[in-house]
Amino acid sequence: MAGEISITVKLFAFFRENRFKQQEQTFPATITVREIIQRLGIDPEEVGVTMINSRHCTLDQTPVQGDQLAIFPVIGGG
């Protein structure tokens, strides 16, 4: 459909609970990372890192058709 994009959304750690690990999803072409996070019912405050195609991105970025979006909570280790 015109004006829509299909992207792969990947979730990690407790963001997977009652959601999914990885899913193809369709969104309006103008959608931001923040809006995707809100649609998933995730509080943006809990988000630590987001990446599009293995590069860090901001919550205001707009993914394009075929992108892979990874959403992580605040985590650390080492």
Added chain:
Amino acid sequence: MAEKIYRVNMTNLTTSTEPVPDKWLGLGGRGLTSTIVAEEVEPTCHPLGGKNKLVVAPGLLSGTVAANSGRLSIGAKSPLTGTIKEANSGGTAAQMLAKLGCKALIIEGLPKGDAWYTLLISEDGVTIQEEQELVGKGNFDVVATIGKRTDEKHGIITIGPAGEMKLSAANISIKDPDSHLRSSGRGGLGAVMGSKRVKCIIIEPTDAKVEIVDQEKFTEANRAFTKALVDNPISQALGTYGTNVLVNIINEAGALPTRNFTSGQFDGHEEISGETMHDTIVERAGKPKHNCHKGCVIQCSQIYNDKEKKYKTSGFEYESIWAMGADCCVDNLDHIAEADHLMDDIGVDSIETSVAMGVAMEGGLLEFGDGEGICRILREDVAKGTPLGRIIGCGAASVGRAFGVTRVPVVKNQAIPAYDPRAVKGIGITYATSTQGADHTMGYTIATNILGVGGSVDPLSHEGQVELSRNLQIATAAIDSTGMCLFIAFAALDDEKCLPALVDMINARFGADLTADDVTNLGISILKTERAFNEAAGFTNKDDRLPEFFYEEPIAPHNVVWDIPDEELDKFWDF
């Protein structure tokens, strides 16, 4: 109890107790081990000879009720890197030594003859006893045997067969509150202990307490400090998934070294991830959350059970799982857990030994992915000290030389851990410039390069990486002196109440008047002391480089090489 220095001379088999010299009073942990090694060890000496010394020191706050203050530092000249070395770990020993008033234990000299010895530390000082029963035993058996000989409350610092064989990947194990093991892993310090023919150090429990000058101020500061740690979301995630939560994010960032550092992503990442590990632990009635020392409020350790729901391993860390997993292409967590257990028992560093296995796989010893084969070689070769086992037990560089492999990921002979420097430039600066060979914990830029902690610096850019690594290496040297677990840094980097509370605790403990700047200056002075030792041992800026293949072989998915100019690296030391 008043603090003392315990000195053990293994040449004459004598011990002594000394007052703490004024110049060492304000030091603890790594600050103290590195200062003593720099003052008393000839930098050019053979690390396994009579001139090297093994120094054990609890941190400045160890033995108090301060949250997360139970780390023990062990230092010497390293037989793996030839540099100065400090490896720290949890377990019960730091708190027990501090309560006995042991500011540092210095083990020097070499005994003549073939006998082995145990050191017993109590309120009366140190005694040396000849040891027969424990010789040749693995670390788990050592702990169980001492448990029967004394009681389960004694502290234990021990070496396995690898330390007895003086292998340069040998670690030193510390008993934890559940009679399992924690490891002072890196740099082959177990070989130094083995060279002195000390099989283990047993610490008697005491009712004595660490003196606190201003108890009220201390309690108040500890309350604020603990709150900062507990409230931090990273602490909470660490308690759920352990450090292994990193597999998926480092893989996603394209920085998970795979198949002996030939790719930055591993197809089997999900199978070995923290998320899978958490679910497996819960399913098998293990514990996702576990503390390596009393008073830890983060609890990143865990109890991982096998399929029969029996204990297999704990302290099952991201770096070990990455190394045996992605780097050797093993996507079976049970094989990795078995290897982890075997390495703990034999007493070898699980990073060095696993990276050595990856190099050996490239050399044709085993197929990549052969987890059972790795366990077999650990059991039949490394544990028994066959020639092959000794080559592997001496680390990745040793295997590279024996098998003619040129893709050998080491700096100053020490294996590069779990983050590819081509895809995370900041950590490459740390690997190259660290005073102790490649070691992520020396200046953990992953926090800022990948995790968004303490700000954000693009992992692939050149900008700001040297400064980032320098600031973190300075801060880490200071934290490593307090007895604090390095994971307090996640709270310290982003919660403005955390660091002042830590400084307040140190001041309350000693009646001091330190500022945050004094703590930074302590870190600077430790790094400079360590660097001066290395320079006197013959190291130059030419040693502060990554191996050739990182400059030449691009790594997927970002297809990047290591491209920080050497002059940039050399600027690290401009402070």
